[in-house]
Amino acid sequence: MTAVHDDDHGPGEGARPARRVARVLIDSPLPQLDRLFDYEIPAELAADAQPGVRVRVPLRSAGRVVDGLLVELGEPEASDRPLSQLEAVVSPVAVLTPALYALARRAADRAAGSAGDILRLAIPKRMVRAEKAWLAAEPPAHPRVDEADAAWAADVLAVYPGLAEALDGGERLALDAPPVPAQLEDGTVVGSWAVLLAAAATRVLAAGRSAVIAVPDHRDRAQLEAALLSRIPADAFVRDDAKQSGPARYAAFLRTLADAPCVVIGNRSTVYAPVADLGMVALWDDGDPLLAEPLSPGVHARDAALLRQELHGGALVFAGHTRTTDVERLVAVGWVRDLPAARRLSPRVVLSANREGESRAARVPSSAFAAAREALVDGPVLVQVARPGYAPVLVCAKCRHPARCPHCGGPLHAARQGAVPTCTWCGRAAHAWACPECSSTLLRMASSGSERTADELGRAFPGTRVIIADGDHPVTEVDGRPALVVATRGAEPLAIGGYRAVILLDGDRMLMAEDLRIGESCLRWWSNAAALAARGAPVHLVGVGGEVARALATWTQAAYARAELADRAPLRMPPTVRVAAVEGPRRAVDTALAELRQAVPELDAEAVLGPLTHEESVRALVRFDYGLGARVTESLRASVVSQAVKGRRPAKGRTPGAAHTLKVRVDVPDLDL
Structure with a gap:
């Protein structure tokens, strides 16, 4: 600038x-x-x-x-x-390299935001002691990868014909990771995806270049770290984690500034790591919402990685057990290449339904029940449920009206069998609850959480260990002994040797969520759980049919993403188009939209949805083609700046900046007014 x-x-x-x-x-x-x-x-x-x-x-x-x-x-x-x-x-x-500033400026302009907001995420706060220690130490030496480890990496990458050459050539790739668990030489259990990305990073480092890998959470990071540290020098490994102490994170950032190449793994902001001679940026499971940046300007790690590869070169890898529609769109336009494995692996998925004469209310059909009983002879069985807790949802036993708190209107839930229902919003106990529709005082459990499911299965399988894994009971790994592991989606622990069976419950309830991408999300949750099963172990999807169930059963997630794109294109739904949310006072929003129409006359008559009242302000959505992105974001950003300047002299008693209420968020994932 x-x-x-x-x-x-x-x-x-x-x-x-x-x-x-x-x-x-x-x-x-x-x-x-x-x-x-x-x-x-x-x-x-x-x-x-x-x-x-x-x-x-x-x-x-x-x-x-x-x-x-x-x-x-x-x-x-x-x-x-x-x-x-x-x-x-x-x-x-x-601490600010020219390449990092160029990336921050580009990402901010694309998102109609500020470069300073991007850099605040990319550069940790200064820690004096860590900085002094870094300045006093000798510069890190260029790492050397052993020939044996380089050969190992070549063997792993050979599963995908042409992958090694594509990494060397700096291509953009989409990979479907092998859906099986793997065991490292020291006995540690990780996903095969972690071994694959570790091999890619090892090859890049052996060529004297740096690799940056972003994963959703600490569980993924731990798997990738275990796979990497067995193959690359320890001084070439950098962990970038928001849960690190301030000095540790700042010291890790300073290491990325050195001339010596390294491998950096971490969460969403890791894609900005200012490493020397970038050879690869990789994202694992880009559909995970944890890779979406909640802070302004809200640049998704996937978009930041795309911009970085375009600016600085190197390879770009999107790996996952499923394919997001965002990545599939890039494959369709030729910007990213789909690179299949030489031999396609897929779990043994069974679509379980109730048999003739079996109650439709049965939560676990007899086929899935029998599979679990048989598998428990050899090892652990995973049962995935939608929600944590005992009874997350209560309804009136007579009219099925949702049970609400009489004080704040929040939903009621029961912490355990026979417990007094409490409100999930205000926490008050509803001792004398009565239905406002029929005056009944009886409650019925409309859904089962992880704890209630564990109770039910514990009674059905007496003498069997039952392990709960959810947000309140975090479990990262279970041994190979027989056990029922009841886990919420995304909290499933690894099992030594893999699960002998996987039962996916509550699928129909998951699909009922009012979300444009709910089919995508469910397929991702189920696929990630299925990938924890041992080879040949059955994976039972209970009570779900349709395209998303067939995609899981045939392990054709990319085809499902293509079908989703085809369905959304005529309706101009994301990601077939970009969507910007404009929120603020009515006059400010109307002015911004009018200025946008003048700046970008190519916008069609139905490009703007709203504005509609949203809490204390109004909100409008703007749909626009990717080719118009630069002009649309420039106009919206100019409106934000204009409103901010008008409010720089606030009325008496108000703080500076309080009048700046026009907000713009670009690339929102859904058309939610």
Whole structure:
């Protein structure tokens, strides 16, 4: 971005136009400050004021000194206007590389947001002791991968013909990971996907380049870490985890700034790791909502990885047991190549339904029940349920009206059998509940959580171990002894040797959620659970039919994603088009939409949905083709800045920025007004 002067800067004493100036990105949430500002570099700071360092600068409009990042050095503009001086150089360490700033700027512009918000996610807070230790230590040496480990990586990658060459050539790839558990040499159990990505990273590191791998959560990270550390030098491994201590995370970030290549694994913000000579960016299970950034400007890790590969080169790998419609769209347009395995592996999926004469209310059909009983002779059986707890949903026993809290209207639930129902919102106990529709005082359990399911199965299989795995009872691994493992979706532990059977319950209830992508999500939940089964073990999907069930049974998730795209295209649903949400006061939203129509006249008459009242503001959705993205986001961003500038002088008693209420979110996943 071209640097500009601003009236916020007061005159600096002793200004010398012949000196070079520092162009600084100010750390501020205000959208009007999302640009570079020129500051004069005092003589005493000239040595330390280098591109990428943290600085402190005066900001007259705020009446204070603020933090910033020195992006670049330049010559002063031909103007008599004096410049303010840098107040201080906070640290001589250049934490902002030119490549990282270019990526942050590109990602922010695509999302109609601020580069500073991206960099706040990418660069951890400074930790003085960790920084001093880093400066005092010798620079890390270039790692050397053993020939045996390089050969191992080549053997693993050979399962996908051409994968090794594609990594070397920096291609963009979509891989369907093998749906079976694997056991490392030390006996650790991991998913085969972790071995595959570890092999890809090992090959990239052996070629003298860096690899960056983003995974959804700590459970995935632990599997990948175990697979990697057995193959690459420990000093080339970097863990980037939001749950690390501040000093540990900052030390890991400083390692990525070194010239020596490394392998970085972590969560969604890891895709921004400023490693040297990037050779690969990989995402595991990009459909997991944990890879969607909730903080502004909300750039999904998948989109950030795409932008990074486009800017910096290297290979890009999307791996998963399922295929998101977002990645399948990229495959369809030729931007990403689908690379199949030489030999297709798939679990033995059985679509279980109630037999003739069997009660439709039976939660576990006799076929699945028999499979579980037979499998328990040899080892553990996984039972996946939709919700944690005992009875997550209660209804009136007489009229089936949902049971609601008489105080706040929240849903009631029971913590255990015979317990007084409590509200999930306010936590109050409903001792004297009565149905507002029929006045009945009797309640009925409308669904079973993990704890109630464990109770029921414990009675059905007396003497069998029952293990609950959910948010309140985290379990990462179970041994190979017989046990019933009742887990909520996404919380399934690994089993040594794999599960001897997998029972997928509550599928029909999961599919009833009002979500555009619920079929995609269910297929991902079920596929990830099925991939934990031992080879040849049965996987029973209970009470579900239709396309999504057939996709699981035939293990054709990519075909399901293609069919979803074909269905959404005529309706202009994401991701066949991009969608931006515009929210704020009625006048501000109407003005932004009017300016957008003028800036992008190609938008069709049905591009805008709404605006409709949303809590205390109004909300509108804008649907636009990918080719119009740059112009749409530029116009929406200009509207946000314009509204922010209008509100920079607040009314008496209000804080600065309080009038800035126009919000824009780009690439929302659903048409939810």
